[in-house]
Amino acid sequence: MASETSLPAEDFLEALDGFIAYISRVEGLSPETVRAYEGHLDAYGSWTVRASVDALRPSVRDLRRYLAELHAARYAPRTVSAHLSALRSFFRWCELEGIVTGAAALTLQSPKIPKSLPKTVGASAMEDLLSAPNLTTPEGLRDSCMLELFYATGARISELSRLDIESIDFATRTVRLFGKGSRERIVPIYRRALDAVNRYLEEGRPALLAASGRVEQRGTKRPLFLSARGNRMDAAALRYRFRKLATMAGLPADITPHAMRHTFATDLLAGGADLRSVQELLGHASLSTTQLYTHLTPERLLGAVVQAHPRGEA
Numbered sequence: 001m002a003s004e005t006s007l008p009a010e011d012f013l014e015a016l017d018g019f020i021a022y023i024s025r026v027e028g029l030s031p032e033t034v035r036a037y038e039g040h041l042d043a044y045g046s047w048t049v050r051a052s053v054d055a056l057r058p059s060v061r062d063l064r065r066y067l068a069e070l071h072a073a074r075y076a077p078r079t080v081s082a083h084l085s086a087l088r089s090f091f092r093w094c095e096l097e098g099i100v101t102g103a104a105a106l107t108l109q110s111p112k113i114p115k116s117l118p119k120t121v122g123a124s125a126m127e128d129l130l131s132a133p134n135l136t137t138p139e140g141l142r143d144s145c146m147l148e149l150f151y152a153t154g155a156r157i158s159e160l161s162r163l164d165i166e167s168i169d170f171a172t173r174t175v176r177l178f179g180k181g182s183r184e185r186i187v188p189i190y191r192r193a194l195d196a197v198n199r200y201l202e203e204g205r206p207a208l209l210a211a212s213g214r215v216e217q218r219g220t221k222r223p224l225f226l227s228a229r230g231n232r233m234d235a236a237a238l239r240y241r242f243r244k245l246a247t248m249a250g251l252p253a254d255i256t257p258h259a260m261r262h263t264f265a266t267d268l269l270a271g272g273a274d275l276r277s278v279q280e281l282l283g284h285a286s287l288s289t290t291q292l293y294t295h296l297t298p299e300r301l302l303g304a305v306v307q308a309h310p311r312g313e314a
Helices: 010-026 031-051 060-072 077-096 123-130 138-153 159-163 191-211 233-249 257-270 273-284 287-294 298-308
Strands: 176-177 186-187
Touching: 010 031, 010 077, 031 060, 031 077, 060 077, 123 138, 138 159, 138 176, 138 191, 138 233, 138 257, 159 233, 233 257, 257 273, 257 298
Parallel strands: none
Antiparallel strands: 176 186
16 A cells, blocks of 8 residues: 555645546546546656656646656557646646646647547448347347447447436437537437337346346436346446457457447448538537548548539549
8 A cells, every 4th residue: 555655745636636526527527538537647646756746836847757758658649648638637627726827737739649540340340240149138139239329329338338218219219328528419310220229128128137136216217238237337348248249240359339430420421421410420529520530431522522523523
């Protein structure tokens, strides 16, 4: 167990607790994002102890030393940028709260991150993946429902784990998702996905609930995805199931649940959907984030030029 002298100053720890509570309860960031911020700031706090730096009042030079240590430890540029982003958010909150003024972290620029195209799942591989669950078991019906909703909604895995039965509106064929910052969006889903949800709710979920011995109380939230023990499946549990199914389908190890979101966006654009609609469906705050997917659909863009430009030629 660490001694008190190995911990950051008490004023930093107190400010950190306040910041974590703020981004969790007020900004409504996902548990995964909150844990990431807390981990980055804990790492910074530990470094300030080793480097004899005032954690709440570092100079620009101090922070550059910290970032240099991350680079020396061979952290990827994207990871270094995430650490710096957490520091900036923390010190921006500290300024607003009047804890510190003139925070040096707000003057530092993030390292340049090489742009990489997102991984997607091809049509044939997608069919193999969607066919992987064993539909004769409750778990297989649940897994099929999960995969179909991944592909039908472009949801983040954290959004899928938070779904309740009431999030599905069968009358309007829509799903209500809560994204980053608790932003709500309504996503329409196609009939095949709705059928997978309906079969799971009629056969799979009741069987899982009965086997667990749990009884749901009236008026309480009813999680859509249940584990064998009858508990809500969190993002880690859904990620584990996805990896098992992807392996069964013969997909490479770098195909993650987020690849389903990328594939959803890419397939919509390839099918002729406009960028603004895809932005809204994905819940992106900025159109520039959605524009990344246009690099994956050059044929669609070429077709648009040929069709719409006065000098376009087939």
